[in-house]
Amino acid sequence: MLFAWGLNVIALALGAALGARALIDPKWAARFVRLKADEQGGGFAEFRATYGGVFLGLHLAALLLALRYLLSGGALVGVVAAGASAALCAGWAGAAFGRFVSMVRDRTDTKFNRISCGVELAMALAIGMPWFVWALS
Numbered sequence: 001m002l003f004a005w006g007l008n009v010i011a012l013a014l015g016a017a018l019g020a021r022a023l024i025d026p027k028w029a030a031r032f033v034r035l036k037a038d039e040q041g042g043g044f045a046e047f048r049a050t051y052g053g054v055f056l057g058l059h060l061a062a063l064l065l066a067l068r069y070l071l072s073g074g075a076l077v078g079v080v081a082a083g084a085s086a087a088l089c090a091g092w093a094g095a096a097f098g099r100f101v102s103m104v105r106d107r108t109d110t111k112f113n114r115i116s117c118g119v120e121l122a123m124a125l126a127i128g129m130p131w132f133v134w135a136l137s
Contacts (some may be wrong), residue, residue, distance in 0.1 A: 011126035012063035014073035019055025089128025
């Protein structure tokens with residue numbers, strides 16, 4: 001179980017780091033997700049908010065819960081941390097599913113999309129690992 005929580009913490013820290021980087025550097029976020037900001041002036045705010053703030057906030061909250069559980073214990077904190085991780089796992093898995101649907105329906109089966117889909121699935125599995133271990137035991 002400790003291995004599952006270790007994977008979870010690493011993946012959550014990576015998600016929070018991606019969010020922090022996007023919050024600080026929206027041009028990097030735009031290149032990372034291969035999108036362009038609009039010319040109306042609000043595009044970088046969208047990158048900071050969505051790829052920055054949402055990613056940082058969600059992953060950091062789940063990370064703090066996971067660390068609290070690992071350092072202090074407590075069944076209730078563990079259940080809350082596993083639940084937060086399960087929700088983020090579903091988000092990453094949903095992103096991978098959406099990308100897969102696009103690859104099939106839109107004929108966008110590119111190397112970038114295959115790698116991105118794999119990374120999204122890996123993040124989903126790593127973040128959801130404590131929940132999977134608990135649910136399958």
